[in-house]
Amino acid sequence: MSAVYLDYNATAPVRPQAAAAVARALQVGGNPSSVHAAGRAARAIIEEARGEVAALIGAPASTVVFTSGGTEANALAIESAVAAGARRLIVSAVEHDSVLEGARASGAEVEVLPVDAQGVADLAWLEARLARWDETDGKPFVALMAANNETGVIQPVAAAAALVRGAGGWLHVDAVQAAGKIEIDSRGMGADTLSVSAHKLGGPQGVGALTFGPRATLSRRLHGGGQERGRRAGTENTPGVAGFGAAARAAREGLAALQAQAGWRDAAEARLRAAGAVVMGADAPRLCNTLCVASPGHASELQVMALDLAGVMVSAGSACSSGKVKPSHVLGAMGQGELAGCAIRVSGGWASAEDDWNRFVEAWSQVHDRYAARRRAPAA
């Protein structure tokens, strides 16, 4: 029987449309900056993909800057805000490390926007903080992700945008996990900058994008040629961008169908809860594909390894840090410190089937029954 892959929030399998677009672009060859026919063909591939990514996130194509991924897109937003005079950055406690660490590395002061027990940002805190903003700290910069990678919890971004805008600030939205899973209207939600990444929605790894609104000035992140309208020098990753564009289109077209997966997730969740598991962010709006669930007393890594042996691939919290297991700052910020070491993340996506979730539940039940029996057995 084939293995079950339920770790889409780490990386989604590449969609066939994206793989085909990458292969086509590799065959075209050509440097998009060259004026000859091959160069023009490569340029056309990039611009078509830009249009697809723009359509996915509700942004004008001219404001989409391709990067090497979500991490670089987040860095570009943060560095641009600091270059534009932000000296104090407010970042939500549940941001991805690329935002938290990027903010800390920027040289600016960092303040943490707390979340409640469900993982939802405390907007009353934000409002109060912005009301006593000291202008010597430059314009306020706030980073609030659209949806969390570990719990799937969806943040009240539009409401935060109204507060930030009222204070004359800059709102950065990391939509890396949300894009392709919920509708993203970057302009409608009031984001000044918004980041996305291809590999989370069925495109290749190593390519992402940042869109920016009229109130944000992007600085030059890489110097050299004038690519990406001078905002990011370096010959474009044409095959990667082509794959991103194709994946963005497929994700947009499949958005409504994907929502049906919430039913599979909910059914699995109900069975795990009945067996004593604790679901993180259960009372908050969540992405349809994500389940973060803790089994008190059963270490996350042990669960992940046992499930892997049973042919089911999931992860222990965020898998972005090269296999290193560290306590989840997301669950910690939600006050779930005790359970954080016992939580796993299960995430489906475009190629998942209901049977994948059923097989996960069966494997999970066996793994947990075995573990419980071992704990009950008297020591030899």
Ligand code: PLP
């Ligand atoms: N932001 C979020 C919310 C993520 O989940 C990730 C990756 O897991 C990133 C940013 C980083 O994206 P990339 O892997 O494309 O650098």
